[in-house]
Structure formats: C-alpha cells, structure tokens
Amino acid sequence: MGKIGKRLRAAREVFADKSDVSVEDAVKLVKSGATAKFDETVEIAVNLGVDPRHADQMVRGTVTLPNGTGKTVRVAVFARGAKAEEAEKAGADIVGAEDLMERIQGGQIDFDRCIATPDMMAIVGRLGKILGPRNLMPNPRVGTVTMDVAEAVKAAKGGQVQFKVEKAGVVHAGVGKCSFDDQKLVENVRAFVDAVAKAKPAGAKGAYMKKVSLTSTMGPAVSVDVPSATGNA
Structure with a gap:
C-alpha cells in the first residue's frame, strides 16, 4: 500500500x-x-x-x-427455445430460464449485462432486489428487454x-x-x-x-x- x-x-x-x-x-x-x-x-x-x-x-x-x-463483457440472457439458441449463437455467455434464476438467487452473478425476452420478465421480476442494486435489471428503455436478443448481445459485447x-x-x-x-x-x-x-x-x-x-x-x-x-x- x-x-x-x-x-x-x-x-x-x-x-x-x-x-x-x-x-x-x-x-x-x-x-x-x-x-x-x-x-x-x-x-x-x-x-x-x-x-x-x-x-x-x-x-x-x-x-x-x-x-x-477494452473490457470483456459477460452477458447473461433469459430466453427459451429458438430465442435461447439465437442468444447462444450471438455469443451470450450464460443462457437460461428458471435455472438461471436459481443460479442468481444462489449468488452466482458472474456476468456484466443481463438481457431478457419480454415473456421472461415474470421470472426476471423476482430478481429485482438482487439485480436492481447492481444495475443489471433488464429494462426495455435501454434495450435489454427485447425479442432481438442477438442484436442486444452483440451490442453489449461491442462497446455499448x-x-x-x-x-x-x-x-x-x-x-x-x-x-x-x-x-x-x-x-x-x-x-x-x-x-x-x-x-x-x-x-x-x-x-x-x-x-x-x-x-x-x-x-x-x-x-x-x-x-x-x-x-x-
């Protein structure tokens, strides 16, 4: 020191x-x-x-x-089915639904940006007290609640x-x-x-x-x- x-x-x-x-x-x-x-x-x-x-x-x-x-950004995406596959192909580091919710509730918050499709917000909403204070809560106003998860993932990793x-x-x-x-x-x-x-x-x-x-x-x-x-x- x-x-x-x-x-x-x-x-x-x-x-x-x-x-x-x-x-x-x-x-x-x-x-x-x-x-x-x-x-x-x-x-x-x-x-x-x-x-x-x-x-x-x-x-x-x-x-x-x-x-x-200049920073490597880790991205988590709440999505199912085709949208989950889309997120993975775009380079998302973590993709899931209830399993991702449980992971976060267990204290594993090893990501810098959280994205969700609109239909997943019922699940994501339960994590408000955890994600909110860390400025990680998905929000449509900043493009992190969206059906275009691929574009959101690319933006997060591309300097957004x-x-x-x-x-x-x-x-x-x-x-x-x-x-x-x-x-x-x-x-x-x-x-x-x-x-x-x-x-x-x-x-x-x-x-x-x-x-x-x-x-x-x-x-x-x-x-x-x-x-x-x-x-x-």
Missing part, C-alpha cells in the same frame, strides 16, 4: 493546479497518473443538475462507444455502455483503457457525454451538466472543461 500511496501523491502533485482542462489534456493527465501494474480503466463522472428522486428527472440510457471499452444517474445526481462509466490511443479516448469521452446530454429529462431545471471528471482506476481525478467535453469548445 505504501507504493500505491507514493504513486498517488506524485500524481496528485502533477494534477494539483489543473482543473477544467480540455478533454485532450485531461486524457493525457489521466494516462500519466495511471502507474499501476495493470491496464487501468479510464472512468468518467458527470455531475448533473437533476434530482433522480423525481421520476421526471431520471436520466438513463445507453451509448455505443466508437472505440469500445449503460448509464443511470445515481442518488447524488452523478452518472459514471468506464470509457476505455489507459492503453488506448489518446484520440480514441477523447472520442469515447465525447460520445458518452453526448449521450448523457441527449438523455436530458423534461423535468431538469437550470444547468444540466455541471461538472465532468476523468480518472483512472487507481489515479486521482481531473475536472474537464464542460464545453470541451461536449465538443462545443
């Missing part, structure tokens, strides 16, 4: 006088501060002027990052990211790996911010996008100039 502390202190010194920088500079800073022995994820946090306790201020959606996430505002009004996600080229990370960041901007709810009042920050898994955060993040600088 001592070594990690030294790395963080050194990175924080570099970041100390940096704030509201361009996306390009933020990416460079974050990559310079990623000194762990593994390929750290570049993470984005967007502070929004919404109160998600109100239904008309909820923000959620999906975005397919142009350069992928789901986002949902948290209680504090923050949306966050991984937008790539520190090993990515700078420009690819910049493109991913702007694609994510654009998707969040387009998901602005009708009930949002005043400033919608208040702050954008980038960080790596083990590094400090740097704030990004909002117009730069939206590509309107």
